[in-house]
Amino acid sequence: MPLKLRVIVVDRTKSPFLKEGELFYIDRLNKYTRVEWIEVKPAMIKKGRPADEVLAAEGQAIARRLMPRDYLVALDRLGHQYDSVGLADWLDKLSMDHGGWISFVIGGPLGLSKGLLKSAEKVLSLTRLTLTHEMCRLIFLEQIYRAFTIMKGEKYHK
Amino acid sequence: MPLKLRVIVVDRTKSPFLKEGELFYIDRLNKYTRVEWIEVKPAMIKKGRPADEVLAAEGQAIARRLMPRDYLVALDRLGHQYDSVGLADWLDKLSMDHGGWISFVIGGPLGLSKGLLKSAEKVLSLTRLTLTHEMCRLIFLEQIYRAFTIMKGEKYHK
Numbered sequence: 001m002p003l004k005l006r007v008i009v010v011d012r013t014k015s016p017f018l019k020e021g022e023l024f025y026i027d028r029l030n031k032y033t034r035v036e037w038i039e040v041k042p043a044m045i046k047k048g049r050p051a052d053e054v055l056a057a058e059g060q061a062i063a064r065r066l067m068p069r070d071y072l073v074a075l076d077r078l079g080h081q082y083d084s085v086g087l088a089d090w091l092d093k094l095s096m097d098h099g100g101w102i103s104f105v106i107g108g109p110l111g112l113s114k115g116l117l118k119s120a121e122k123v124l125s126l127t128r129l130t131l132t133h134e135m136c137r138l139i140f141l142e143q144i145y146r147a148f149t150i151m152k153g154e155k156y157h158k
Numbered sequence: 159m160p161l162k163l164r165v166i167v168v169d170r171t172k173s174p175f176l177k178e179g180e181l182f183y184i185d186r187l188n189k190y191t192r193v194e195w196i197e198v199k200p201a202m203i204k205k206g207r208p209a210d211e212v213l214a215a216e217g218q219a220i221a222r223r224l225m226p227r228d229y230l231v232a233l234d235r236l237g238h239q240y241d242s243v244g245l246a247d248w249l250d251k252l253s254m255d256h257g258g259w260i261s262f263v264i265g266g267p268l269g270l271s272k273g274l275l276k277s278a279e280k281v282l283s284l285t286r287l288t289l290t291h292e293m294c295r296l297i298f299l300e301q302i303y304r305a306f307t308i309m310k311g312e313k314y315h316k
Contacts, residue, residue, distance in 0.1 A: 015182075126287065
């Protein structure tokens with residue numbers, strides 16, 4: 001069953017050039033698969049409010065947008081690192097073993113709650129570097145697009 | 159001695175949003191340090207021309223822009239991976255041990271020649287994923303900017 005991608009992120013992208021990049025790759029991805037892009041409201045970060053509380057609130061907002069049969073993938077700096085071919089192989093296998101909707105979750109400035117990371121079937125890392133969450137979205141989309149071109153045996157990937 | 163950064167890349171950035179992102183971070187970096195951005199002409203990639211030949215030609219174009227006392231850092235997917243704090247620590251140490259100009263070299267679509275990688279004092283990896291060379295520039299600049307904010311103890315890095 002072909003994969004359908006739900007991408008749940010916290011807050012809208014404010015950087016104009018990163019927003020443009022996002023739309024560029026979502027548009028390209030739409031040639032291969034259905035992409036549902038969901039932006040949940042960020043929790044207020046204010047002085048004295050513990051990070052765990054912010055993350056728990058955002059985790060609840062994210063959980064409300066997940067469907068019961070989604071295969072949940074969380075993005076975290078310390079998750080599993082693939083190279084691009086490995087990522088494509090993993091997605092390919094997932095489309096055979098699971099199919100349907102894969103939900104990718106990308107946190108806000110503070111990342112994702114421990115609860116959400118624990119409940120994910122897979123935790124993916126794009127790099128060991130700390131990225132802004134907006135930059136993370138762009139790299140994620142470019143890599144998923146690249147993975148589809150690899151799966152289809154197309155020329156984009158070198 | 160404070161570091162000065164020479165960044166030598168192959169070809170100009172064609173993607174409008176990535177170009178915008180580059181300028182955004184070069185501008186921010188200029189508050190901390192001098193950044194010299196050099197774009198060398200790409201070698202022609204045509205059918206039947208061996209990749210090694212392309213890379214050798216681009217390596218020569220890059221070498222012509224290096225100064226004898228530069229500390230040479232090459233970017234390659236398989237190089238040394240730091241996290242963002244590790245990258246800042248390394249740059250900080252470099253400013254004490256070496257100072258002056260650090261030349262960062264980012265290849266074109268085919269990467270960098272083996273000769274250039276061998277002659278580099280350090281080979282850095284941003285991620286194990288294959289990136290477009292234009293995307294690589296943006297992530298590189300954001301991380302170097304982040305490293306300066308970490309060295310200065312500023313708020314940007316979380």
